[in-house]
Amino acid sequence: MRGNRNRRGSRRVRAALSAAVVVCAVTTVLPSAASAESRTAASDGGSGVERVSVATDGAQGDGASAGATITPDGRRIALASLATNFTTASPVTWQRVYVRDRRTSQTTLMSTNTPPIERPVISGDGQYVALWGQLFRDTKTFLAQVAAASSIGISCPGLSCRQPSLSSDARYIAQSTTFNRPPSRQLIEVRDWRAGTTQTVAEFDHTLPSRPSISGDGRFVAYEDGRAEDVFVWDRTDDTSAGPIEGPDKAATLVQISKDGRKVVFLSGSDTYVHDERSGTNQLVPNVKGLAIDPTGRYLLYAPHDTSGPSLVLRDLETGTDETVSSRPATAGTDSVSSDGRDVVFHSAADDLVPGDTNNTSDVFVRRFY
Incomplete structure (x- = not known):
């Protein structure tokens, strides 16, 4: 692998290292007794939850809506939907990508001819949306400008480009490029499309x-080696990678780097860890699946492994307090929390999160904490 000048070597070598060389201290954050509602938020079914997978006139979708991402200010959400009544465009049988502006209540169509794979990604300034979709037998990355509602293809030297991650102004796009025809290989790249x-x-x-995730200024890219199960952080200023950040003899899966570039969330076993790039320490959040971190690196969205309680929880990593995002079955992914944990976007098939939900399918919602 290219660029890992600080890599500690193979897992077998790392397993032989003594505790004296482990540089990543681990602190544990257990559920706080003050967990329920430390900030004011409405309960499920109240005014704190807003359905955003709707047409400009407020009509609910006539098809399922799913994965979504939100801007740091919470104003715009990019989402994928099978609904045919959000715009006047000709109906299709595949998902389309839309942007919902919560300030203007405008729903804008971003894609028409390319079915998206996984979730669309919106830039921090809310001006661009990236998606990867099928083009003939390969997958390509597309970047759409919200104001123009038009898209451009991003250059891909391999057969397939996928898993795009955007800097705040969308100038830098981190993506995985794969070459499936022999010899099979994969590149993690940062494209400056301007x-x-x-x-x-x-x-x-x-x-x-590989799951690349880029910081807001485009300087840092967190990524994983899916075979070695290691997570690394690349620095554009000196073109080197540091890691594995999880420490020796531990398998890890990347979740996301915070937009300020300071925190990296990864999974290991049944636990979630939040790595601090400045101190080199790992904060343990046990027995949960981390899903996203807010742009400031303070708030972690996670799904408890214990299914008897809420499905989505937001944790303040500084105070250790938890807040329920949804007590109904719900799902979320990376880039789903706005700055300071004020808004969380998720999707759910529950029909009692907002009044008038009668479409009998999944919708995209935003939980706002006041």
Whole structure:
């Protein structure tokens, strides 16, 4: 693999290292007794939950809506939907990508001909949406400008580009590029589409998941080696990668880097860890699945493994307090929490989160904490 000058070596070598060389201290954050509602938020079914998978006139979707991402200010949400009544465009049988502006109540169609794969990603300034979709037999990354509602294809030297992650102004796009025809290999790249340049972050001789995640200024990219189960952080200023950040002899899966570039969330076993890039320490959040972190790195969205309680919970990593995002079955992904944990976007098939939900399918909602 290219660029990992600080890599500690293979897992077998790391397993032989003594505790004296472990540089990542781990602190544990257990559920707080003050967990329920430390900030004011309405309960499920109240005014604190807003359905955003709706047409400009407020009509609910006639098809399922799912994965969504939100801007740091909470104003705009990019989402994928099978609904045919959000715009006047000709109906299609695949998902389309929309942007919902909560300030103007405008729902804008972003894609028409390319079915998105996984969730669309909205830039921090709310001006661009990235998605990866099928183009003939390959997948490509597309970048759509919200104001123009038009898209451009992003150059892809391989057969398939996927899993895009955007800097705050969308200038830098981190993505995985795979070459499935022999010999199979994978590149993690950062594309500066305005300058027309590309930097290679890492190169693997396999096509297992890499999940790149870029900081808001485009300087740092967190990514994983799906075969070795290691997580690294690349720095554009010196073109080097540091890690594995999880420490020796531990398997890890990347979730997301915070937009300020300071915190990296990863999973290991049944636990979630939040790595602090400045101190090199890992904060343990046990027995939960981390889903996203807010742009400031303070608030972690997670799903408890214990299914007898809420499905989505927001944790203040500084105070250890928890707040329920949804007590009904719900799902969320990366880039789903606005700054300071004020808004959380998620999707759910529950029909009692807001009044008048009668479409009998999944919708996208925002929980706002006041």
